[in-house]
Amino acid sequence: MEFRIENMxxxxxANSVTKAIQSIDPTARIQTDPSARSVKLETVVTSxxxxxxxxxxxxxxxxx
Incomplete structure (x- = not known):
């Protein structure tokens, strides 16, 4: 799953984005890229x- 986050x-x-995702799925695998304003993740929750x-x-x- 990949998202574009314009204001990251x-x-x-990136830390705030990571914490927000971990608040709903503590086991999510998260890759943030502030320069590209994107986040890739593996999670069990829906987009x-x-x-x-x-x-x-x-x-x-x-x-x-």
């Missing part, structure tokens, strides 16, 4: 659940 621009943002958690954390995401 630095390492601090909609991930998008909701990210939006709640202030990082709205689009499936890419």
């Amino acid at each position: 621009t630095c390492g601090g943002c 909609l659940e991930v998008q909701e958690a990210l939006a709640e954390a202030g990082y709205p995401a689009a499936v890419s």
Whole structure:
């Protein structure tokens, strides 16, 4: 699963994105790339659940 997060621009943002995803799936495998504004992950939750958690954390995401 891959998402584009326009306002993830630095390492601090990437940490916040990671924490938001881990809050709904602590076992998720997460790869953030702030320079590309993308996150790739392996998770058991749906993409909609991930998008909701990210939006709640202030990082709205689009499936890419």
